Amino acid sequence: MKTEYSVEEPLNREPGIKDLVSSYITPNDDTSYDRNHGPIPHLKAKDHKVKVDGNVKNPLELSIEDLKTRFPQHEIISALQCAGNRRHVMRTLLKEVNGLDWFEGAVMNCKWRGPKLRDILNKAGIDVKSAKGSHVAFACYKVPVQGGESWYGGSIELERAMRDGADVLVALEMNGKPLPVNHGYPVRIVVPGVSGCRSVKWLDRITVQLEESKNVYQRYDYKILPPEATDKEAAKKYWDVTPALQDMPVNSVIAIPETGETVKPSASGTIEVKGYALPHGDQGPVVKVEVSTDDGRTWKKAEILVPKEGQTKWAWALWKVTVPINKGQKRQVLSRATDRGGNVQTDKPQWNLRGVAYNGFGEARDLSVV
Ligand SMILES: Nc1nc2c(c(=O)[nH]1)N[C@H]1C(S)=C(S)[C@@H](COP(=O)(O)O)O[C@H]1N2
Ligand SMILES: [Mo]
Numbered sequence: 304m305k306t307e308y309s310v311e312e313p314l315n316r317e318p319g320i321k322d323l324v325s326s327y328i329t330p331n332d333d334t335s336y337d338r339n340h341g342p343i344p345h346l347k348a349k350d351h352k353v354k355v356d357g358n359v360k361n362p363l364e365l366s367i368e369d370l371k372t373r374f375p376q377h378e379i380i381s382a383l384q385c386a387g388n389r390r391h392v393m394r395t396l397l398k399e400v401n402g403l404d405w406f407e408g409a410v411m412n413c414k415w416r417g418p419k420l421r422d423i424l425n426k427a428g429i430d431v432k433s434a435k436g437s438h439v440a441f442a443c444y445k446v447p448v449q450g451g452e453s454w455y456g457g458s459i460e461l462e463r464a465m466r467d468g469a470d471v472l473v474a475l476e477m478n479g480k481p482l483p484v485n486h487g488y489p490v491r492i493v494v495p496g497v498s499g500c501r502s503v504k505w506l507d508r509i510t511v512q513l514e515e516s517k518n519v520y521q522r523y524d525y526k527i528l529p530p531e532a533t534d535k536e537a538a539k540k541y542w543d544v545t546p547a548l549q550d551m552p553v554n555s556v557i558a559i560p561e562t563g564e565t566v567k568p569s570a571s572g573t574i575e576v577k578g579y580a581l582p583h584g585d586q587g588p589v590v591k592v593e594v595s596t597d598d599g600r601t602w603k604k605a606e607i608l609v610p611k612e613g614q615t616k617w618a619w620a621l622w623k624v625t626v627p628i629n630k631g632q633k634r635q636v637l638s639r640a641t642d643r644g645g646n647v648q649t650d651k652p653q654w655n656l657r658g659v660a661y662n663g664f665g666e667a668r669d670l671s672v673v
Contacts, residue, residue, distance in 0.1 A: 312342075313339035313340055313341055313342065313448075313449060314339050314343060314485065315338055315339060315403055316333075316336065316337050317336040317337075317405060317406060317408035317409050318333060318334045318335070318336065318408045319408065320406065320408050320556070320561060321558055321561070323408045323410075323411075323558065323579075324558040324559070324577060324578060324579055324621055327412065327608070327610040327612065327621055328380070328412060328413060328414060328478060328610075328612070329411035329412050329413050330478065331477055331480060331483050331486070334411070335411040335413070335483075335486065336385065336408055336409045336410065336411060337485050337486075338385050338387075338409065338499060339485075340448040340449050340455055340520065341446045341447055341448035341455065342446050343446075343484060343485055344443075344446045344505050345484055346445065346488060346489060346505060348367045348481070348488070348489035349366075349367070351366065351367055351489050351490065351507070352364050352365065352366055353365045353370065353473070353490060353506055353507055353508065353509060354507065354508050355424070355427045355508075355509045355510075355511075356508070356509075356510050356511075357440070357510035357511040358430045358431045358437070358511040358512060358513065359424070359427035359428055359429060359430055359511050360427065360428030360429075360430050361426070361428050362427065363423070363426065363427050365423070367475065367489050367490060370417065370418055370423075370473060370475060370490065371417075371418075371475060373426075374418030374419070374422045374423060374426070375418065375419070375422065376416055376417060377417070377418065377419050377472060378414060378415065378416040379415055379470050379472065379493075379615065379617055380412065380413070380414050380612055380615050380617065380618045381412070381413070381415055381470070381493060381495040381496075381615070381617035381618060382410055382411070382412045382495075382581055382617060382619045383410065383411055383412075383413065383493060383499050383502055384409065384410040384411075384498070384499055384551055384581065385405060385409035385410070385498070385499045385500070386499065386500055386525050386548055386551070386659040386660055387403055387405045387409060387657075387658060387659055388405055388408075388409035388410050388554075388661070389405065389406070389407050389409075389554070389556070389661040389663075390402050390403070390404065390405045390659070390661060391404050391405060391406045391407075392407070392661055392663065392666070393654065393658045393661040393663075394658060396651065396663065397651065397654040398654050400654070400655070400656060400657060400658030401535070401656055401657055401658065402657050402658045407556045407558075409499075410579070410581070410619070412579075412618055412619045413477050413478055414476075414477070414478050414479065414612075415472050415474040415476065415477060415493045416472070416475060416476040416479070417473045417474040417475040417476065417490070417493075418472070418473050419470070419471065419472060420439065420464050420471040420472065420473055420492070420509070421464060421465055421469075421471065423473060423509065424465065424509075424511065427511070429461070429465075430511070431461065431511065431513065434460075434461045434462045434465065435462070436513065436514070437461035437462075437511065437512065437513050437514075438458040438459065438460060438461055438511075438512055438513075438514060438515050438516065439458060439459055439460075439464040439509060439510070439511055439512075440456055440457070440458035440508075440509070440510040440511075440512055440515070440516040440518075441456060441457055441458065441501070441503035441506055441508070441509060441516075442454055442455070442456035442503065442506070442507065442508040442510070442516070442518070443455045443456070443503055443504060443505040443506060443507055443508075444507055444508065445505050445507060446505070448519075448520075450519065452518070452519050454518065455504075455518065455520065456503060456508075456516045456517075456518035456520070456521065457500055457501040457503055457516050457518060457520055457521045457547075458501070458512070458515050458518075458521055459471070459494055459497065459501050459549060460549070461511060463494075463497075463549070468585075469495070469585065470495050470617065471492065471493070471494050471495070472492070472495075473490060473491075473492060473506065473509075474487075474491050474492070474493045475489065475490055486504065487503075487504030487505050487506070488505070490505070490506045491503060491504040491506055492506055495585070496550055496551065496582070496583075496584040496585045496587070496617060497549045497550060497551065498525060498548045498549065498550075498551055498659070498660070500524075500525045500548075501549065515547060521547050522542060522543075523542050524657065525548045525657070525659060526541075526542065526545045526546065526548055526657070526659070527548055527655045527657075527659055528541050528542075528545055528656045528657060529541060529545065529655075530653055530654055530655070532655075532656050533656065534656070535656075538656055548659060548660060549584075550583060550584030550585070551581065551583070551584065551660060552583050552646070552648075552652075552660055552662040553580075553581065553582055553583040553586070553589070553640050553641070553642050553647065553662060554580065554581045554640060554648060554662040554665075555578060555579065555580035555589075555592055555622075555638045555640035555648055555664075555665040556578050556579055556580070556638070556665045557576060557577075557578040557594075557637075557638050557665045557666060557667045558578045558579065559575065559576060559577040559578070560574065560576070560636070560667045560670060561667055562666070562667050562668045562669055562670075563668075563669045563670075564667070564670055564671075565670070565671040565672075565673055566628075566670055566671070566672055567672075567673055568627075568628055568672060571627075572627050572628065572629075573625045573626060573627050573628065574625070574626060574628050574636075574672075575623060575624070575625050576594050576605070576624050576625075576626055576638070576667075577621070577622065577623040578592075578621075578622060578638055578665055579619045579620065579621055579622070580592050580607075580619060580620045580622060580638075580640035580665075581619050581620075581640070582616065582640075582642035582643065582644070582646070583642055583644060583646040585617075586616075586642045586643055586644025586645075586646055587615070587616035587617060587618070587642050587643060587644075588614045588615065588616050588618065588620060588642065588643060589607065589619070589620040589640050589641070589642050589643075590607075590641055590642060590643050591604065591607075591640065591641040592604070592605040592607060592620065592622040592624075592638060592639070592640045592641075593605065593639050593641075594626055594636060595636070595637045595638075595639075596626050596627065596628045596629075596634070596635075596636050598635065598637070599637055599650070599664070602639070603624055603626050604624070605622040605623060605624035605638070606622060606623055606624060607620045607621075607622050608620070608621045608622060608623065616643070620640075628670075628672050629672065630672045630673065631672055632671055632672075633668075633669055633670070633671075634670045634671075634672050635666060635667065635668045635669070635670060636666065636667045636670065637664040637665065637666050638664060638665030638666070639664050639665070640665075648662055648663070648664060648665075649662070649663065650663060650664055651663045651664075
């Protein structure tokens, strides 16, 4: 199916979870989720320029051709995940939250290619006394966003942008093809391990600055507010003092079976369980996934499927396991992931008003086992 991308209203959609986990590399079609705060601009690569300015010695204006030919090209496999992924689970299990009702498909695992942000910043020459507290801001001024702001933007720590191996890309390609229009053609940022909101699409400005992006999505959204921020009014005093979300937490999701399904175990009383798992920030790859069919009393280790592309620290892990399950109604299967850094998924994380970064155990609830 082909989605029509000339939309006035922001396009926000996710694939079915079974489709999503059917391939290690998420294809450039409807299997990859869409998250937009405004309409999707249709840009011409030959006219497009990315300005590099702010605290730099030599401001640059780069065409797509420049980005392709004047810098080494780098390719990574990285998951890109919306901070709101699994929000539905948080609102169902913990308490109502504000935000789009994402299920568990607001993530894609793709091959991204383009120059490294670091090489571009080195060419421009960073001009700050200390990287501490400084940020690199990304912006798209092409289309207004909801709520009246005329641009979309976000920023990451300058230190992260320059860190060896952080792999922040100014991506021109997704899975060996030019970026699709909906995913940011002709150029987007990809910040591996970080909430998708910083991976600005239709990028036209990179600014080295002494403070965070002033964009509303950096300052007044995409933060894990403390539980005392119980509603919009109460949240007001917390926005300025709560750090912007960057690293996403270790996570796992069960795709097969899905909540509410009727499942029929094999003659020996087992079912096959499959899903995906994600590491915390740059602490990947995921090294272990365990599954429980007795509400967390005992766990069985799942097999992590080794992709032909090789596992990378930024990628998701697909996994499967055969587990015994008792017959009955309202049965549940749980999953928990551990990454290379030793981060383990917890049972239930703390509630937050915007329902971001939910990483409670993966779960398939309300199963009828017949
Ligand atoms: N210009 C622009 N970039 C953007 C956004 C946007 O609305 N406008 N949404 C962000 C958010 S919140 C996410 S999760 C990712 C989604 O990327 P995708 O639509 O390619 O899946 O893009 C980010 N970059
Ligand atoms: Mo997002």
